[in-house]
Amino acid sequence: MDPNGSLEPITIFDPRDGTLVGRMEQDGRDGIRAAVAAARGALPGWAGTDPGERGRLLRAAAAALELRAAEMAAWNTRETGRPETEALAGVQAGVATLEQYAELGPVHRGHSLRGAALAADYTVTGPRGVAVVLTPWNDPVAVAAGLIGAALATGNTVIAKPSERSPHTGKLLGEILAPVFPAGVLTTLAGGADVGAQLSMEAGVDVLAHVGSSATGARIARAAALTGAHVILENGGNDPLLVDADVDPRWAAGQAAVGAFSNSGQICTSVERIYVHRNIADAFCAELIAEARRRNREGAVAPLVDARLRDTVHQQITQALVRGATIAEGGVLPEGPGAHYPATVLLNCSAGMEVFDAETFGPVAPIQVVDSFDHGLALAAAGPYGLAATVLTGSIAHVQQAVAALDVGTVNINAVFGGAPGGSAQPRRRSGRGFGYGPELLDEFSLVKVVHVGSPGTAAPGIPE
Incomplete structure (x- = not known):
């Protein structure tokens, strides 16, 4: 001002x-x-x-x-x-x-x-x-x-x-x-x-x-x-997607695409980083690349909100390439007016890349291959954000591990989005504080007063604690 x-x-x-x-x-x-x-x-x-x-x-x-x-x-x-x-x-x-x-x-x-x-x-x-x-x-x-x-x-x-x-x-x-x-x-x-x-x-x-x-x-x-x-x-969030070795890679890639590309990646709980088990990594990546390519070919990716955000997304991808990532699809500024950006799949990503460490509010799916579920879970649980996380697995034991280890407001198992009506969550750390929706939001906007009504003449004298 x-x-x-x-x-x-x-x-x-x-x-x-x-x-x-x-x-x-x-x-x-x-x-x-x-x-x-x-x-x-x-x-x-x-x-x-x-x-x-x-x-x-x-x-x-x-x-x-x-x-x-x-x-x-x-x-x-x-x-x-x-x-x-x-x-x-x-x-x-x-x-x-x-x-x-x-x-x-x-x-x-x-x-x-x-x-x-x-x-x-x-x-x-x-x-x-x-x-x-x-x-x-x-x-x-x-x-x-x-x-x-x-x-x-x-x-x-x-x-x-x-x-x-x-x-x-x-x-x-x-x-x-x-x-x-x-x-x-x-x-x-x-x-x-x-x-x-x-x-x-x-x-x-x-x-x-x-x-x-x-x-x-x-x-x-x-x-x-x-x-x-x-x-x-x-x-903001830096929400991980952890893909276990026992799931169908085509289905998992579909979940990843929905999480990373819906609303052009401009959702607080978008998938921001993907950890996929080495045993299914090749098939998973091939399916996700094909889906990104289809969306780009059919013009199914809406523009980003403005050129300023598009420039930020592209800078994060450029920095990742300098640090060793590779583009499997997208990642190129399109010609013409507007703030369009293609669905992008990045391989060979890791911590230290801004596209992996920070929130990338765009249609980007950065992938790191991991050797075990435990390794992927440790990486998924790391970082300063705590909004949401998704785990795709057929193992109940791995589900229980994930729920215990992921310090986030929402843990999604076998679905990147969804939830029962009336649900509410508390984000952690850089992702916020308090209940932001659901019935519990009424509590956030309220103050509670405790009332004690005694009967005349029955209260015992004394000093309150």
């Missing part, structure tokens, strides 16, 4: 062909402070609203979003390049998430406690206060709906700051949802890192919920250490 608190407009280009999508003014310091003040002013009334009424309004918000799902999806496609069917599925997931929290919010409750016979002991929950939610571009509607829905269901007021890479999508989401609620309950601000940083430092903010890069998450955590805000972070 300049001394007056103003910022340059955000300019967005369509990653499919490089054409201008639009420009959006960023909210300055005065707008940020006004949003926080409005959220604080609305907090007592919203916190005091009957949970059933909050649920009813969340259902109304879900219905409003569903009515404009096609419009939302179109903006997502224009800003991020995500295929229309996938963008629409993301909006529908957002609708379902709002409906989920509309149901879960009213039944979110405290606990009765065992105390004296003539006393009552129980807990009640209440909102933490003003919640700032900082949401990403790679699934902008579904992720935002989850954080907003859980925060509002528990009585918090919300200031949403969508990613500067999808500002029109985020603005439209706010325009659809905010009118359903009382004034000040939900506000959407536009801006990039400077706006996010200013929100993180505001003393009137009680919760900072962020889904995005680990570097940004670390900055938010440092700011919260000074303000006292509660922090919920789901950040």
Whole structure:
């Protein structure tokens, strides 16, 4: 921000062909402070609203979003390049998430406690206060709906700051949802890192919920250490895929392709590094290379969100080649407009290569061959991230080893994606902290109060411990 608190407009280009999508003014310091003040002013009334009424309004918000799902999806496609069917599925997931929290919010409750016979002991929950939610571009509607829905269901007021890479999508989401609620309950601000940083430092903010890069998450955590805000972070991952010797290599390669290439590798839980047992390595690699080649030939890989990210991905691949990796498919910057990048398979990868050690937010499948399951598991368990991991094996003993050894929020066995409805996970280390979704997210946005009710004249005198 300049001394007056103003910022340059955000300019967005369509990653499919490089054409201008639009420009959006960023909210300055005065707008940020006004949003926080409005959220604080609305907090007592919203916190005091009957949970059933909050649920009813969340259902109304879900219905409003569903009515404009096609419009939302179109903006997502224009800003991020995500295929229309996938963008629409993301909006529908957002609708379902709002409906989920509309149901879960009213039944979110405290606990009765065992105390004296003539006393009552129980807990009640209440909102933490003003919640700032900082949401990403790679699934902008579904992720935002989850954080907003859980925060509002528990009585918090919300200031949403969508990613500067999808500002029109985020603005439209706010325009659809905010009118359903009382004034000040939900506000959407536009801006990039400077706006996010200013929100993180505001003393009137009680919760900072962020889904995005680990570097940004670390900055938010440092700011919260000074303000006292509660922090919920789901950040980057370097998720391993471990392929055992006893699985079908063609099936395993299909799983690897889904994990590495879905949404062009732009998923927090994408497969980022692959360890395959030497006994099936040749067949596995041949199948994965063939699948990557097919996707590239058929134009099945959507563009990355912008040229800046594409350059980062390509630099990581270039560095890996210098350190001894080899390209089996892809790995070449395509000609023409947009931010396209091919599905890429790298062989002979190892620790020390950035493409193996850090998060590579692109359609890249880097592979290291290992001599045993134990060796691969040790490598998969190493590193500073702790988001998710996948193991493909037919051995129950190896499953048990993996679950014990992998210090991550989610361990997937024989499927890179999936899970039961209502699941939730806690990322570790650089990947974040707290429950970022599911019923437990309601707990993250709540404070618990313990109540003891004694009978008059029955309390024994004494000093509490």
